[in-house]
Amino acid sequence: MFLTAAYCRMPFATCWCVFALPAGLARRIEEAYRAEVVPVYPALADDAVWEAGMRQAVAVWTVNATVRLLPRTVEDLPTHRTRRPVPTWRQVLRHRWETAAALDGFPAFTEAMRRLLREVADGWGTAPLPGYPCFAPGGAVHGR
Secondary structure, eight states, X not given: OHHHHHHHHSSSTTOTTOOBOOTTHHHHHHHHHHHHHTTTSGGGGSHHHHHHHHHHHHHHHHHHHHHHHGGGGSSOXXXXXXXXXXXXXXXXXXXXXXHHXXXXXXXXXXXXXXXXXXXXXXXXXXXXXXXOGGGSXXXXXXXX
């Protein structure tokens, strides 16, 4: 269940089409998801249980992304061949490492993520992951 719930905290954990969400939106999505699952799994109402599961799931998805995507970062190529703007593999992986570097409770893991950011991602010189186009001024959410 937490692997699915983590998609709220780190959207599209296994997809090429990931972009950054506006500030606070991931938290609101996660709260809505949690509100739906707590009636079925009442133990998830306990913040300690919820946060522990979410931290573990974010760590798992980050390891998964690192293993799958790191070979694709040799060149800074787009994640998909399309006419529309898409992030590069380096941007996606950097974003995943930044999310994981902020996790509590996994000191060795978070230090590994910080080290990857310092020693690998900083050398890439890539821009941060761009935001979803639909949330940009003039995007679909803003009434394009």
